[in-house]
Amino acid sequence: MLRKIDLSVVVPLYNEEESVGHMYRAIVDAVNPMGLNYEIMFVNDGSKDATLEKATELARHDSRLNVVDFRKNYGQTPAMAAGIDCARGELIVTMDGDLQNDPSDIPMMVAELNKGYDIVVGWRHNRQDKLITRKIPSMIANRLIGKVTGVPIKDNGCSLKVYRADVMKNLPFYNEMHRFIPALLSVSGAQFSEVKVKHHARQFGESKYGLSRVYKVLLDLMTIKSILSVADHPIRWFASIAMIPMILAFICIAFALLNAGNNLVIGTTMALLFFSTSIFLAGLGFLSELVFTTGSINIGKLVLLTSKPQSLHEFKQGSASHEH
Amino acid sequence: MSTKQLQASLSVIIPACVRAGSTVAMYKEYKDFLSTFVSNLQFIIVVSIRTQKLIGAELEQMSENDPNLSLLVMSRDFGEATAIKAGSSQATGEFILILPPYKQVDTTAIPKLFDFVDDYDIVLAKRWPRVDSQSNQVQSKLFNYLLRKFSKQSYSDIGCSVRLMRATVMQELNIYGDQNRFMPLFAHEIGFRCKEVEIPQAIMDSKTRIHNPGTYTRRLLDLLTVVFLTKFNKKPLRFFGLIGSASILTGMLGLFYLAFERLVLSVPLADRPLLVLFSLFFVLGLQLLAIGLVGEIVVFTHAGKNKEYRIREVINFPDAGGASKE
Numbered sequence: 001m002l003r004k005i006d007l008s009v010v011v012p013l014y015n016e017e018e019s020v021g022h023m024y025r026a027i028v029d030a031v032n033p034m035g036l037n038y039e040i041m042f043v044n045d046g047s048k049d050a051t052l053e054k055a056t057e058l059a060r061h062d063s064r065l066n067v068v069d070f071r072k073n074y075g076q077t078p079a080m081a082a083g084i085d086c087a088r089g090e091l092i093v094t095m096d097g098d099l100q101n102d103p104s105d106i107p108m109m110v111a112e113l114n115k116g117y118d119i120v121v122g123w124r125h126n127r128q129d130k131l132i133t134r135k136i137p138s139m140i141a142n143r144l145i146g147k148v149t150g151v152p153i154k155d156n157g158c159s160l161k162v163y164r165a166d167v168m169k170n171l172p173f174y175n176e177m178h179r180f181i182p183a184l185l186s187v188s189g190a191q192f193s194e195v196k197v198k199h200h201a202r203q204f205g206e207s208k209y210g211l212s213r214v215y216k217v218l219l220d221l222m223t224i225k226s227i228l229s230v231a232d233h234p235i236r237w238f239a240s241i242a243m244i245p246m247i248l249a250f251i252c253i254a255f256a257l258l259n260a261g262n263n264l265v266i267g268t269t270m271a272l273l274f275f276s277t278s279i280f281l282a283g284l285g286f287l288s289e290l291v292f293t294t295g296s297i298n299i300g301k302l303v304l305l306t307s308k309p310q311s312l313h314e315f316k317q318g319s320a321s322h323e324h
Numbered sequence: 325m326s327t328k329q330l331q332a333s334l335s336v337i338i339p340a341c342v343r344a345g346s347t348v349a350m351y352k353e354y355k356d357f358l359s360t361f362v363s364n365l366q367f368i369i370v371v372s373i374r375t376q377k378l379i380g381a382e383l384e385q386m387s388e389n390d391p392n393l394s395l396l397v398m399s400r401d402f403g404e405a406t407a408i409k410a411g412s413s414q415a416t417g418e419f420i421l422i423l424p425p426y427k428q429v430d431t432t433a434i435p436k437l438f439d440f441v442d443d444y445d446i447v448l449a450k451r452w453p454r455v456d457s458q459s460n461q462v463q464s465k466l467f468n469y470l471l472r473k474f475s476k477q478s479y480s481d482i483g484c485s486v487r488l489m490r491a492t493v494m495q496e497l498n499i500y501g502d503q504n505r506f507m508p509l510f511a512h513e514i515g516f517r518c519k520e521v522e523i524p525q526a527i528m529d530s531k532t533r534i535h536n537p538g539t540y541t542r543r544l545l546d547l548l549t550v551v552f553l554t555k556f557n558k559k560p561l562r563f564f565g566l567i568g569s570a571s572i573l574t575g576m577l578g579l580f581y582l583a584f585e586r587l588v589l590s591v592p593l594a595d596r597p598l599l600v601l602f603s604l605f606f607v608l609g610l611q612l613l614a615i616g617l618v619g620e621i622v623v624f625t626h627a628g629k630n631k632e633y634r635i636r637e638v639i640n641f642p643d644a645g646g647a648s649k650e
Binding site: 045055056057060061062063065066067068069070071072074077078079081082085101170172173174175216219222223224226227228234238241245255260266267269270273274277280281285287289291292295296 | 337394422514515516558559562563594595596597599603604606607610611615617618619621622623624625626627628629631632633634635636638639640641642643644
């Protein structure tokens with residue numbers, strides 16, 4: 001008989017042959033006392049060492065452990081996305097595979113989620129990383145992300161998060177977007193909570209991320225911000241941007257006409273240039289409207305996503321109280 | 325030359341879209357040779373409406389008498405990649421071998437490809453040693469050099485059509501038009517392992533070819549498309565954003581300089597063509613950024629069905645112990 005799974009723990013692994021065994025035991029030790037029916041999803045992200053062999057060996061002795069093996073290295077976000085797509089639990093926990101997150105925080109986070117939230121985000125308040133290359137850039141990034149997206153999360157980079165599966169499963173989730181999940185979900189009105197979690201210094205292996213992330217985070221942030229603000233009404237957004245060159249065009253034409261004679265050519269050229277840009281941008285607005293209509297994801301659907309689980313949640317609570 | 329017998333079944337696809345004149349002769353040559361060491365052999369010849377007039381009748385007659393030869397006629401000339409993709413839908417073998425309808429490599433050396441199928445998913449032939457003219461070789465080298473520079477993947481003869489692959493590769497590969505050349509790049513992108521193997525070039529392939537300018541332009545466009553599709557298909561803004569912000573920055577710096585000259589040095593501004601140039605840079609950058617953004621919207625709205633990752637397998641032992649006791 002197939003039993004319902006309450007909790008899925010998703011862990012992306014990339015070259016973690018030393019950590020994988022410890023990780024598995026730590027998760028089992030933390031989740032077993034909760035008395036839930038759970039599964040563990042190890043996602044092997046194209047590791048070049050013996051991670052896959054070690055994980056497979058563990059899976060041989062535990063039916064609750066699934067190992068999702070990638071054909072090649074795709075990165076942390078796709079690995080998490082794959083784990084989430086394959087997971088069957090009602091709640092999903094994501095965490096790093098390098099033992100820096102502590103699985104013993106899971107019961108506390110699940111308890112927090114059950115207070116009625118859709119996501120519970122970990123905050124590594126006592127972070128054990130290098131100050132210059134990790135902590136300071138991350139602090140600036142978090143401030144910036146909070147300001148731009150309007151979702152004040154203190155630690156977006158922390159992988160340890162707990163979600164309701166129905167909220168998470170339909171979220172567009174690619175590139176290095178895992179950092180922006182709370183921001184993405186906030187559009188749909190999801191309720192989130194941030195709790196302090198433990199953080200350990202790296203025991204094995206090397207950190208896989210360096211300073212080069214900064215520029216990527218900036219561009220991703222720009223993308224997220226634009227998608228989120230464009231999403232409701234692409235036409236309006238593009239039209240308001242197209243207004244700027246339109247106004248410039250009128251200024252130029254007025255200037256050229258008033259000073260008619262010596263600089264008519266330059267003035268009219270500038271006016272035409274700005275005018276054509278304005279038309280071009282407005283055209284792009286129509287194009288994005290078309291894309292949004294034909295695409296499979298739009299903000300309207302995102303909103304439905306979170307409104308549904310909440311009513312579902314209430315419904316479940318209701319039916320549970322009937323049983324007791 | 326390898327003499328071992330291939331146990332697995334093999335489907336041979338011959339896309340007879342261009343230079344199809346000798347298709348029938350080549351089919352006979354391939355068949356006679358391959359059947360000596362492959363027991364389970366299937367041939368699929370794809371002809372387009374254009375080449376059908378040339379060779380269709382003869383092939384049709386042959387396929388009627390031979391159950392292992394299927395003939396596919398495309399109602400229009402959709403390009404070689406589409407032909408291969410269509411042919412692969414008929415393939416029943418565990419491996420697919422793509423062969424050109426003209427003599428490109430030494431047929432007797434083809435079995436060399438089979439030595440690598442255990443460790444790789446796609447085995448490509450590389451024409452070496454080459455016997456054709458300097459001009460051909462220079463063209464080919466230049467193209468492959470550009471490809472290596474842009475794609476950061478190392479292939480030295482992407483123009484050779486002889487390719488052996490597992491059937492699963494063809495199922496997952498989504499190629500169309502004239503992208504057949506770039507098949508290994510797409511395959512690598514979705515996680516298949518590729519290997520180049522040297523196969524001597526056929527004397528018949530040594531004819532000097534000078535194409536018309538349109539062909540070269542198309543090749544270059546194809547190349548850029550492929551690089552864009554494989555590297556930036558999930559992050560168009562990284563591509564457009566870089567060029568766009570460079571252009572905006574140039575424009576802004578130039579405009580600031582002009583403003584400085586006008587305000588401080590009192591150089592008249594309204595009659596300077598430089599003003600138009602820098603404004604043009606600025607406006608162009610803005611447009612590129614906006615296009616990148618539309619690209620991101622396309623990716624975002626289709627992210628649900630286009631998964632970024634490819635899973636080899638999900639390992640789980642349902643009968644293993646340790647299931648929670650409750």
